[in-house]
Amino acid sequence: MTAVHRSVVYDWLRHDKKFPHVWCPGCGLGILLGSLVRSLAQGGYDKNQVVLVSGIGCSGRLPVYVDVGSVHTTHGRALTFATGIKLAKPELKVIVVMGDGDATAIGGNHLIHAARRNLDLTAIIVNNLTYGMTGGQYSPTTPLGAKATTAPYGHSEPSFDISALTVTAGASFVARSTVYHVTQLDQMLGQAIAKKGFGVVEVLSPCHTNYGRQNRLGSQVEMMKGYKKQAVRVDRWEKMSPADREDRFPIGVLADHERPTFLETYQGAVDRAQAIRKEG
Amino acid sequence: MAAGTSKPAGRAAKANRKGQARLLQGNEAASLGALAAGCNFFAGYPITPASEITEYMSREMPVRGNPFIQMEDEIASIGACVGASLAGRKAMTATSGPGFSLMQENLGYAMIAETPLVVVNVMRGGPSTGLPTNVAQGDVQQARWGTHGDHPAIVFCPSSVSECFELMVRAFNTAERFRTPVIFLADETVAHLREKVILPAEGDLEVIDRRRPTVPPDWYVPYKTDGSLIPRLADLGEGYRYHVTGLVHDERGFPTRRPDEVEPFYARLFGKISRHFDDLMLTKEYSLDDAEIVLISYGCTARSCRAAVRLGRERGIKLGLLQLLTLWPFPRQAVEAALTGRKAALVPELNMGQISREVKRVNDGRTQVIRHSKMDGTMITPEEILGRMREVA
Numbered sequence: 276m277t278a279v280h281r282s283v284v285y286d287w288l289r290h291d292k293k294f295p296h297v298w299c300p301g302c303g304l305g306i307l308l309g310s311l312v313r314s315l316a317q318g319g320y321d322k323n324q325v326v327l328v329s330g331i332g333c334s335g336r337l338p339v340y341v342d343v344g345s346v347h348t349t350h351g352r353a354l355t356f357a358t359g360i361k362l363a364k365p366e367l368k369v370i371v372v373m374g375d376g377d378a379t380a381i382g383g384n385h386l387i388h389a390a391r392r393n394l395d396l397t398a399i400i401v402n403n404l405t406y407g408m409t410g411g412q413y414s415p416t417t418p419l420g421a422k423a424t425t426a427p428y429g430h431s432e433p434s435f436d437i438s439a440l441t442v443t444a445g446a447s448f449v450a451r452s453t454v455y456h457v458t459q460l461d462q463m464l465g466q467a468i469a470k471k472g473f474g475v476v477e478v479l480s481p482c483h484t485n486y487g488r489q490n491r492l493g494s495q496v497e498m499m500k501g502y503k504k505q506a507v508r509v510d511r512w513e514k515m516s517p518a519d520r521e522d523r524f525p526i527g528v529l530a531d532h533e534r535p536t537f538l539e540t541y542q543g544a545v546d547r548a549q550a551i552r553k554e555g
Numbered sequence: 556m557a558a559g560t561s562k563p564a565g566r567a568a569k570a571n572r573k574g575q576a577r578l579l580q581g582n583e584a585a586s587l588g589a590l591a592a593g594c595n596f597f598a599g600y601p602i603t604p605a606s607e608i609t610e611y612m613s614r615e616m617p618v619r620g621n622p623f624i625q626m627e628d629e630i631a632s633i634g635a636c637v638g639a640s641l642a643g644r645k646a647m648t649a650t651s652g653p654g655f656s657l658m659q660e661n662l663g664y665a666m667i668a669e670t671p672l673v674v675v676n677v678m679r680g681g682p683s684t685g686l687p688t689n690v691a692q693g694d695v696q697q698a699r700w701g702t703h704g705d706h707p708a709i710v711f712c713p714s715s716v717s718e719c720f721e722l723m724v725r726a727f728n729t730a731e732r733f734r735t736p737v738i739f740l741a742d743e744t745v746a747h748l749r750e751k752v753i754l755p756a757e758g759d760l761e762v763i764d765r766r767r768p769t770v771p772p773d774w775y776v777p778y779k780t781d782g783s784l785i786p787r788l789a790d791l792g793e794g795y796r797y798h799v800t801g802l803v804h805d806e807r808g809f810p811t812r813r814p815d816e817v818e819p820f821y822a823r824l825f826g827k828i829s830r831h832f833d834d835l836m837l838t839k840e841y842s843l844d845d846a847e848i849v850l851i852s853y854g855c856t857a858r859s860c861r862a863a864v865r866l867g868r869e870r871g872i873k874l875g876l877l878q879l880l881t882l883w884p885f886p887r888q889a890v891e892a893a894l895t896g897r898k899a900a901l902v903p904e905l906n907m908g909q910i911s912r913e914v915k916r917v918n919d920g921r922t923q924v925i926r927h928s929k930m931d932g933t934m935i936t937p938e939e940i941l942g943r944m945r946e947v948a
Contacts, residue, residue, distance in 0.1 A: 292798075292809060323794045328638075339798050339809065344791040346641060347800035347810075348634070349664050355631040359638025359646070360791060362622035363596055367642070367792045385634075388627040541622070548617035 287312035287322070289342045297336050301495030303454035303480030307401060308337055310457055311370075314464035325368045328357040330377040332408045333482075334401040337372045351382030354389045357396050365395070365538050370468060375402040376414040379435050383415070390444035390473050394537040397467045397474045398446075400437050403482035411485030422489040437477045442530040447472030449530040453479040455502040456526060466528070472536045479506075479524075574756030581719045581746040582607035582649075585675060585739065586615070587754065588723025589647050593762050594673070595621040596644035598635035600628055600654060603687045604743040605677040608649035629654035633661040636672045640665075641799060643790030645727060649675035652694055653684060655701070662736055663702035664801045667824070669778075669786065671730035671737075671765055673723070678742040678854075680932050689932030690743040692854055692905040698738045699883045705821075707828040709835060710738040710883040714857040716750035722837075722880060728763040729835065733827060734785050740882060742905070744855035744934060768795060777808040778820075784827035828884065837880035838889040842868065846875025848944060849893050849900045851914055853879040855934055856903050862937035863944075872944060885913050894922045899947055903927040903935045923947070 298304045315325060327338035331350035338345035348356045353371045361369045378386050378400045389396060405423060406412040413423035415435045423430060438451045448470040450463040460478065467474035481487060481498035492498050505523050507515065512525035579587070586608050589597075597616055599609035609625065616623035622639070626632040629650050636646035650658060655676040665672055678694045680686025685693075694701075698710045709729055711722045723739060730737040768775045768787045777797040778786045789795030802810040803817050811817065828835070842864050843849065850860040857878040867874035877893040879886055894900055894914070900922050902911035911926035918924050927943050929935045 291807060322796060324792060326642075326791050339800070342796055344796050345798045346638070346791070347798070347802065348637075349660055349801055352630060352634045352661060355626065355634025355661075356638035356641075358624070358626070358631070359596070359598065359635035359640070359644075360642045361638075362624060362635070363639035363642035363644040363646075364790075364792050384627050385631055388631070541617075545617045545620055548614070549620070552618045 283312055283316045287316060287342055288340055292340055294340075296340060298333060299484045301481070301483055302333070303403070303478075304333055304337060304401065306454040306457060307399070307460070307478055307480060308340060310454075310460045310464055311337075311399070312341060313461050314468060317461070318465055318468055320368055320468075324366065325370065326360055327370050327372065328353045328360065329372045330374070330382060332374040332377050332406065333403075334372050334374040334377065351377050351380070352385065353377070354382060354385040354396065354398065358389065358394055361394055361396055368468065369395070370397045370399065372399045372401065374407075375400065375404065375416040375437065376406045379415045379437055379440070386441065387444040390441045390446040390475070392537045393445060393447055393472045393534050395472060397470075397476070398441075399464065399467075400475065400477050401480050402437055402477055403480050403486060405482050405486040407482040407485050411482070411489055421486075424485075424489070438475070438529050441475040445473075445534065446475045446530065447532060447534050447536075448474035448528070449477075450475070450528045451477040451479070451524070451526050453502040453506055453526065454481070455499045456506060459526065463528070470531070472534055574754060574759065576751055576753050578749055579716050579752045580607065580749050581713070581716045581741060582677070583611060584716045584719035584752055585713075585723045585741065585746070586611035588720040589673065589727065590615060591720070591757070591760055591762075592724040592727035593645045593764070594647050594727060595619070596636065596639040596646040597622070597648070598624045598626050598632040598639070598646070599648050600626055600632050600650065602629075602651045602654045604679055604746050605649045605651045605654075605675060607746070608675060612647075629657040630660060633658045633665070633672075633674065637661055637665050637668070637670050640670045640672045641791050643793075645671070645731065647673040647675065649677070651677045651679050652681040655694060655697065659701040659703075663704060663706065665736040666702065666706045667801050667803070668799050669734040669788070669824075671734050671788070673726045673730055673737050673739055675739045675741065677746040678740065680930075686932045688743070690855060690905060690934060691930070691932070692742055692856065692909070694740065695882055695904075695906065695909040698740050707735070707825050708738065708883045709733070709735060709828065709881075710740050711837070711880060712740045712853045712882050713745055713880070714854050714878060715745065716748055717752045718880065719745065720752055720754065724760055724762070725837070728761065731763050731765045732785070733831070734765060734788055735828070740854075742854045772796065776806050778804065778806045780823065784823045784830060832884055835881055835884060836886040836889060838886050839878040839880065840893075841876040841878065843875035843877060843893060845873055847873040847898045848875070849897045850874060850876045850940065851879065851890065851893065851900055851902045851910070852876065852904065853882060853910065856905060859935050859937050859940060860903060863940040866937055867941055867944065870941075872941070874944070879910070882910070885917070887917050890914055890917045894918050894924070897922050899923040899925060901925050901927055901940065901943060901947065903929070903940055903943075905929055905935065
């Protein structure tokens with residue numbers, strides 16, 4: 276196991292990018308990075324055919340460590356760049372890493388339209404319930420009542436359910452996992468990357484430095500234990516009463532269906548255009 | 556423009572092969588110019604008075620098997636263009652003032668990540684929704700300084716339908732050569748004008764492609780340059796696995812804050828443009844040799860100036876015109892030469908003096924420079940220019 280792991284790290288991480296990474300000790304992003312490269316290695320993808328795209332924030336710094344084509348874009352816009360890359364070169368596997376503020380606040384419009392369009396992209400949305408890089412301000416996923424540096428008296432807004440949002444907007448594949456459930460996370464990422472159409476994996480990841488400290492959730496270890504307690508497999512979740520669901524959330528595959536992708540439907544337009552032009 | 560049948564575009568394509576005369580709208584000519592220059596990716600969002608370009612591309616791109624996409628907004632449109640360009644496409648988007656404001660964010664990204672692409676801004680009255688169907692030239696300084704941070708900018712401005720075609724080819728060639736976004740700054744009048752255009756025969760056009768790396772991937776240092784200061788750009792997915800970022804980066808493309816790496820980065824970003832100023836400065840002269848009073852203008856206003864020069868000379872006033880086709884970098888040398896030895900210079904424009912300010916800066920007190928501003932949503936007429944002339948002369 277150790278040998279396999281070392282080889283994956285050696286094969287998929289950049290040799291000329293200096294570690295340690297930029298994240299706080301105990302941050303979940305390192306676990307996600309490991310999970311992502313394992314999923315790519317296990318999926319047998321060619322490094323030259325994978326492009327990682329990210330926005331701005333702690334999660335935005337993830338692609339630079341991976342030895343693939345990597346594009347660190349502007350805040351909230353990663354999906355728009357990824358759309359251009361995928362349309363320009365459909366043979367590429369384009370994976371987008373975003374945070375909750377990145378994907379659902381400033382980039383919320385791009386997220387719902389990417390899901391609706393169903394272009395072949397994988398969106399990994401790291402949800403730490405806060406803006407970590409800028410110091411713990413509230414994000415669209417900060418729970419009602421929670422403390423943030425811009426909600427010192429408790430947050431006044433309800434939060435988004437990222438997975439439910441993307442299911443409704445039309446994504447072909449939606450799954451949720453946490454950085455505590457690493458084996459499942461590997462699988463969810465692998466499935467999403469392999470899926471034809473727009474795939475979403477919402478990854479809950481602790482920000483003990485900002486969110487945890489302000490809300491007295493203890494160390495990163497305590498926050499990880501919280502995921503263990505709160506996360507419920509989706510098949511069990513469906514049988515639970517509303518009372519039992521209190522303070523818990525489902526993990527696993529939340530939506531998985533076949534829909535025509537943008538590239539398929541656009542090919543139809545190309546065929547019709549060329550036929551019409553040929554007729555003159 | 557008439558709703559989407561493929562026939563006008565088909566005829567245009569035929570004309571393009573034979574080098575025929577065509578009656579074209581400015582927006583059509585700009586679209587044809589883009590296609591002639593090799594544009595093979597378009598992303599846009601509808602907006603008056605630029606929508607004809609987006610509609611034209613929606614008809615032509617699928618015929619060529621190339622991607623066309625109408626994105627959810629202008630931010631997304633230019634984002635898609637940057638992504639497509641990094642993956643090797645020649646990308647364009649087209650918009651007007653409100654959309655151009657939204658694009659400033661990713662325009663800055665294209666600048667710092669040195670991504671070739673063309674952004675069309677067909678100017679209408681602003682700020683905000685302003686005068687959506689009226690002409691204005693209020694975005695001249697925005698095109699230069701719209702995105703935050705200090706940066707160079709290349710902006711071309713057509714004043715005829717022919718120039719829409721020619722300058723668009725030039726815009727793509729410039730973007731590709733210098734690895735930079737180029738702004739094609741038209742105005743509502745020129746964009747909606749219909750004129751005769753002689754399209755060059757295919758093959759008569761010079762089309763420039765970006766320089767791609769010739770070394771094997773292992774040797775590729777993405778931002779290492781030669782004397783041109785313009786780094787070679789590898790397409791994503793071709794084995795050159797490198798990093799692109801909107802952060803200031805070192806030669807390898809990795810973020811840096813080291814002053815000894817940051818300073819050379821900016822020096823090169825500016826230097827790659829300033830080193831080639833001479834190739835970028837496009838101006839046209841009309842009756843300038845013996846002119847006592849010089850008009851300096853651009854876009855649709857330069858058309859009125861041409862008529863004013865003709866009418867003025869018929870009435871015995873020795874007028875001449877310097878038309879600016881390149882607005883940024885500001886064509887300082889041509890303007891200096893045009894100002895030297897004149898009684899006065901008049902700068903008519905549809906804003907409160909965005910270019911006359913530049914002319915005054917370049918003039919440095921040697922000639923009397925007078926601005927002539929108009930902001931009522933209509934063009935400046937030749938008679939208005941001649942009237943203003945009488946006031947000052």
